[in-house]
Amino acid sequence: xxxxxxxxxxxxxxxxxxxxxxxxxxSGDITLSVADVDLVxxxxxxxxxxxxxxxxxxxxxxxx
Amino acid sequence: xxxxPVPEPADGWYLYGIVAAGAAPPDGAGVDPGHGVxxxxxxxxxxxxxxxxxxxxxxxALPERLADAVWLEEKIRAxxxxxxxxxxxxxxxxxxxCTVYRDDHELRRFLADRGDVLASALRRLEGxxxxxxxxxxxxxxxxxxxxxxxxxxxxxARRREQQEREELARTRAELVRDxxxxxxxAADDGVLLDLQSRELSGRGAEMVFxxxxxxxxxARFKQALADAAPDGFDxxxxxxxxxxxxxxxxxxxx
Numbered sequence: 001x002x003x004x005x006x007x008x009x010x011x012x013x014x015x016x017x018x019x020x021x022x023x024x025x026x027s028g029d030i031t032l033s034v035a036d037v038d039l040v041x042x043x044x045x046x047x048x049x050x051x052x053x054x055x056x057x058x059x060x061x062x063x064x
Numbered sequence: 065x066x067x068x069p070v071p072e073p074a075d076g077w078y079l080y081g082i083v084a085a086g087a088a089p090p091d092g093a094g095v096d097p098g099h100g101v102x103x104x105x106x107x108x109x110x111x112x113x114x115x116x117x118x119x120x121x122x123x124x125a126l127p128e129r130l131a132d133a134v135w136l137e138e139k140i141r142a143x144x145x146x147x148x149x150x151x152x153x154x155x156x157x158x159x160x161x162c163t164v165y166r167d168d169h170e171l172r173r174f175l176a177d178r179g180d181v182l183a184s185a186l187r188r189l190e191g192x193x194x195x196x197x198x199x200x201x202x203x204x205x206x207x208x209x210x211x212x213x214x215x216x217x218x219x220x221a222r223r224r225e226q227q228e229r230e231e232l233a234r235t236r237a238e239l240v241r242d243x244x245x246x247x248x249x250a251a252d253d254g255v256l257l258d259l260q261s262r263e264l265s266g267r268g269a270e271m272v273f274x275x276x277x278x279x280x281x282x283a284r285f286k287q288a289l290a291d292a293a294p295d296g297f298d299x300x301x302x303x304x305x306x307x308x309x310x311x312x313x314x315x316x317x318x
Contacts (some may be wrong), residue, residue, distance in 0.1 A: 006182040009113045012137065013264060014196060017257070020139050022308035023160040024082070024315045026174065031164040032077060033254055034317075040130045040162075047133055 016044050076121055077165045080146045080197040081158040081306065082110040082175070082182045090149030095142040096120070104168065106175035108183040112150055113171070121164045124241070147306040149208075155189035157182055157315075158306035178315065185312045192252060193304035195285060196276045198260075199243065200269035201236070236272050239294050244275055250263035250288035255309050269298060278311045 020041040025034055078095050085105040094101050094114025103110040119125060129135050143161055150156040166169040175182070240256070248254045254277040262270055279285045286301065293299045 011302075014259060015140060015144055017260075018305060018308040019143055019161045022311070022317065023158045023306075024163075024311050025317045026079075026161050026163050026315075030170075031118070031121055032162050033128060036123075036126070036130075037160060037162055040136070044133075044136065045128075045264060049261070049266075050067060051266070 013045075013048050016041070016048065020044065074118050075115045076118045077111075077113040077168055077171050078121065079159050079163045079165060079171060081150060081156045082109050082111055082186070083150055083154060083156050084108065084183070084186050085110045087150075087154050090146055090153070092145070092149065093142070094146055095139045101146055104171065104175070106172050107179040109175055109179050109186065111171055111175055111269070112146065112156070114146075116164060118164075118166065121162070124193050126162075145305075150243045151193065151304065151306050155186045155192070156306055157185050157189065157311055158308050160317075181312050181314060185315075188312070189307055190291060192278050192307070193277055194307040194309055195251075195279050195282065195284065195304060196264075196302035197243075197247060197273065197289060198271060198275075198300045199239075199273035199294070200267060200300075201272045201296070202269055203284075239297075240273050243273055243292050243294065246288055246292040247275060247277055250281070250285045251279045253278040253310055257309070272297065276305070278279070278307060278310045 003027055020037060025037075080094070080101065083103060085103075085108055087103060087110065089101045089103040089112055092101070093099065094116070096114060096116045099115040101112055101114045104113050120129065140161060147156060147158050228279050244254065244256060254275055257274040257276055259271045262268070265271060278284065282304070289299065289301060
């Protein structure tokens with residue numbers, strides 16, 4: 001695995017932590033509720049952690 | 065006031081963030097590649113919006129979309145791209161991902177109702193950016209207790225390891241306090257964020273520090289970081305970010 005893809009994951013994680021975890025949170029007549037976005041945020045973090053774990057396993061196997 | 069295209073009934077408005085009225089909207093497409101970003105002005109502020117199909121962004125369709133990692137990443141990056149361009153031109157109060165209004169009525173009402181808070185937030189953010197700072201420590205070496213030959217040697221090794229762990233935790237807590245204090249001195253505001261686990265970051269090194277700062281003088285901040293960066297840790301600077309971590313508290317996450 002290249003360092004580029006590692007950096008990429010870190011960046012996407014930082015992005016997700018900000019774009020989904022922070023910012024102005026509105027309620028009212030919007031199509032997604034706050035709870036909906038919270039769920040997506042949690043799901044994405046799980047997804048990113050499994051991707052990161054896979055890549056770590058990959059790099060471990062490659063260097064073994 | 066600039067004419068705003070009238071949306072088809074099946075279109076909603078995706079709100080990226082709020083800028084000062086009169087600021088030019090960023091060029092380029094929004095989360096829907098077919099629609100550009102416009103500034104919908106209301107009093108002293110304007111919402112940066114683009115049209116999205118409610119078929120794509122309707123609550124009925126969204127659960128399926130949101131489970132699609134490729135779709136999500138594309139839209140998250142588009143959201144950030146719009147805000148990055150806006151940030152390059154002037155202050156912006158960023159909204160959370162997927163803030164979609166069914167029509168411009170409610171959107172205008174939000175802008176009108178919260179105009180004062182938003183305008184004062186924009187004044188506060190003028191000339192400032194958010195910079196992220198992360199620090200990583202090398203993995204802690206495995207203990208020697210596992211290899212001990214006698215029971216007594218094992219217990220002693222365990223005790224030593226316990227002491228070392230406690231000392232390490234103390235050292236890191238001090239490091240976090242000291243680094244945060246020194247960075248705050250070169251910033252206008254700052255917050256400590258949750259640490260990203262190794263599973264999440266995909267790095268062998270353990271994150272020991274995750275902070276974000278609202279900064280006027282980036283060069284001064286970087287110098288402060290270089291001066292304060294502790295030995296033996298990898299320090300990373302990210303940004304400039306739209307000030308996600310510095311939106312007015314009353315408009316932030318409940």
